Amino acid sequence: MNGSGSMKGFQDDGMKEELYNRATKLFIERGYEEVTMKEIAEEANLSEKQFVKMFNSKGDFVIELMMEGFSLEEEDAKELERIDLNKAVADIVYDYIMRRLDRYMVFGKKMFKEMMSWSLSLMKKKPALMNKFVQMDFMFVDDLIEFLDELKDKGCFEDNFDSVQAGEVIYSVLAFEFLVYIYQPNHSREQLNNGLKKKLQFILT
Known part of the structure; x- marks a missing residue:
């Protein structure tokens, strides 16, 4: 497992969930820059040396941490079972x-700003890690396209609706609203939500 940078080292799902929650709390309280690998290792009841064997760097770990958020969510197959298909499709x-x-917004603006700066430095220093970071965006878009296809199968869209194009446009809107939220000091989460909702209504109505 040396240098693999993977949560697979934690065979028990409960252990992964616990580490996810504890590490997330540390980053929220202290910020990305201030939390050390040693502190994270202690939260996992491991030595720093053992932890480094699993995650080459703090950056590797944070990316795995965020990607783990995808696997800890409920299966998409259950998504349509709990939503009201009579609602407006934009909603x-x-x-x-x-x-x-919601799972990621708990980190707050400070950490997201730090991570944006950190990710830019990866382009030159660690392109492989940067590629892994970018893969999270592709995972999100792929999941969104699949969800749109499911809605299409349920009759929420016309037969000629292009889920791929719509998914990519929606992601672009979300990315824009998110950047405004991060870099505008007085831009609130409510404003982010409202901006996204209005643009979805424009795109999907």
């Missing part, structure tokens, strides 16, 4: 996106 898609964002 259905909005709710879907919010459920996925």
Whole structure:
């Protein structure tokens, strides 16, 4: 497992969930820059040396941490079972996106700003790690396209609706709203939500 940078080292799902929660709490309280690998290792009841064998760097770990958030969510197969298909389709898609964002929004603006700066430095220093970071965006878009296809199968869209194009456009809107939220000091989470909702209504109505 040396240098693999993977949560697979934790065979028990409960252990992964516990580490996810504890590490997330550390980053929220202290910020990305201030938390050390040693502190994270202690939360996992491991030595720093053992932890480094699993995760080459703090950056590797944070990416695994965020990717683990995808696997800890409920299966998409259950998604349509708990939503009201009689709602406006823009509202259905909005709710879907919010459920996925909520797990990450707990980090707050400070950490997201630090991570944005850190990710830019990866382009030159660690392109492989940067590629892994970008893969999270592709995972999100792929999941969104699959969800749109499921809605299409349920009759929420016309037969000629292009889920791929719509998914990519919706992601672009979300990325824009998220960047505004991060870099505008007075831009609130409520404003982010409202901006996304209005644009979804424009795209999907």
